[in-house]
Amino acid sequence: xxxxxxxxxxxxxxxxxxxxxxxxxxxxxxxxxxxxxxxxxxxxxxxxxxxxxxxxxxxxxxxxxxxxxxxxxxxxxxxxxxxxxxxxxxxxxxxxxxxxxxxxxxxxxxxxxxxxxxxxxxxxxxxxxxxxxxxxxxxxxxxxxxxxxxxxxxxxxxxxxxxxxxxxxxxxxxxxxxxxxxxxxxxxxxxx
Numbered sequence: 001x002x003x004x005x006x007x008x009x010x011x012x013x014x015x016x017x018x019x020x021x022x023x024x025x026x027x028x029x030x031x032x033x034x035x036x037x038x039x040x041x042x043x044x045x046x047x048x049x050x051x052x053x054x055x056x057x058x059x060x061x062x063x064x065x066x067x068x069x070x071x072x073x074x075x076x077x078x079x080x081x082x083x084x085x086x087x088x089x090x091x092x093x094x095x096x097x098x099x100x101x102x103x104x105x106x107x108x109x110x111x112x113x114x115x116x117x118x119x120x121x122x123x124x125x126x127x128x129x130x131x132x133x134x135x136x137x138x139x140x141x142x143x144x145x146x147x148x149x150x151x152x153x154x155x156x157x158x159x160x161x162x163x164x165x166x167x168x169x170x171x172x173x174x175x176x177x178x179x180x181x182x183x184x185x186x187x188x189x190x191x192x
Contacts, residue, residue, distance in 0.1 A: 054069055054072045064108075067104050067110075070104045071108055074101045078094075078098070080192055081094075084192075093189045093190060096185070096186040097190055099182060100183060103178060103182070107176060112168040112171050112172045113165060113168045116161075116164025120157065120160060124157045124160075125145045125146035126145070126146070128144055128145075130142050145157055
């Protein structure tokens, strides 16, 4: 079994503290302190953390923002069960949690097409864009690359570019499926 870090060195309580915990006054004191002071402060602290780590970068019109929310929450779960946890964790569950965090982060970053774009740029050169005005006030855009002087090379470059985008989409969908499969299988195991 995989023990959380907080289980490795248990703390010993003093006799005075144990006596205080057993008194009726301490129960009222802790309930009052927890519900009137502790819980609201804890909730405000969590809201601020969520804002600066997640909600500052999410938009209602973009479902892609869910990956940032998933990544952040999984990091919090990892911290809660591994760093501060009180239960033994199955090593397979912890490994799956780490992989889910990594995949959610990669999906949040969404740099799959950049890899293909960099390959095309390295082979054919950087694109240059020209805008040609049309009579109706609109314009059309043309792009060229230094490595495509002929029409045949331009078509070959276009085919390779489309293939790189297709492969990027396949990689992204594969990682999405893996993330969803991990969440489906292990989500109920990640608790303390």
